[in-house]
Amino acid sequence: MPKEFSRTQRVADQIQRELAQLVQTGLKDPRIGMVTINDVRVSRDMGYADVYITVLAAEELNEHSDEIKLTLEVLNKAAGFLRNELGRAIQIRMVPHLRFxxxxxxxxxxxxxxxxxxxxxxxxxxxxxGSDSSPEDLEG
Structure with a gap:
């Protein structure tokens, strides 16, 4: 019987759950607002994890807004810390490098x-x- 989910998908799901918790409780940076981890995609060799986020309080939801840029900058700078914390939380041999x-x-x-x-x-x-006009108006 084939596996329903691949190992990378299971790892991505676990990373998503743990990161959501870590970003809310582990990061004390006031520049980070209400961040939601929408998706995590882990490379086949488990070397990298691409983390897709949104910021709930942002008025403009586009990548060019200042709030989004600042949040991404802070998260990418904290990627090493988050990776270290992930290593403590989940039991895998190699924790992927995080890219937000x-x-x-x-x-x-x-x-x-x-x-x-x-x-x-x-x-x-x-x-x-159309309902206000007569049938002749609709044909012509």
Whole structure:
């Protein structure tokens, strides 16, 4: 029977859980806001873990905002400390090097939702305009 999840996926899930805890309780830097660890992707050789984050309090959810840049800078500087703490928390031979990135999916999701809302309102406006007119107006 084949394994349902690969080892790298299981390690990534465990790293995500532990990092979420460590970022909230272990880092005392006031520059870090409400950080959410959305995803962790571990390389096949387990040498690197790419950690995708969002900041909940950020008004603009894009990678160019100052708050996001500052948070990423602080997290990437604290990567060694976090890696050391991960090594104590999880029992694996080699703890991957951590690299933090901004997760664009939340912002893209909001943008897509906005586009869908705009399309719905246009459809409703056209439907109400169409029901007000006579059938001859719709054919011509």
């Amino acid at each position: 990135y901004f997760d664009k999916t939340v912002g893209e999701g909001r943008r897509m939702s906005s586009l869908i809302d705009q399309a719905r309102s246009k459809d409703q406006a056209l439907a109400s305009k």
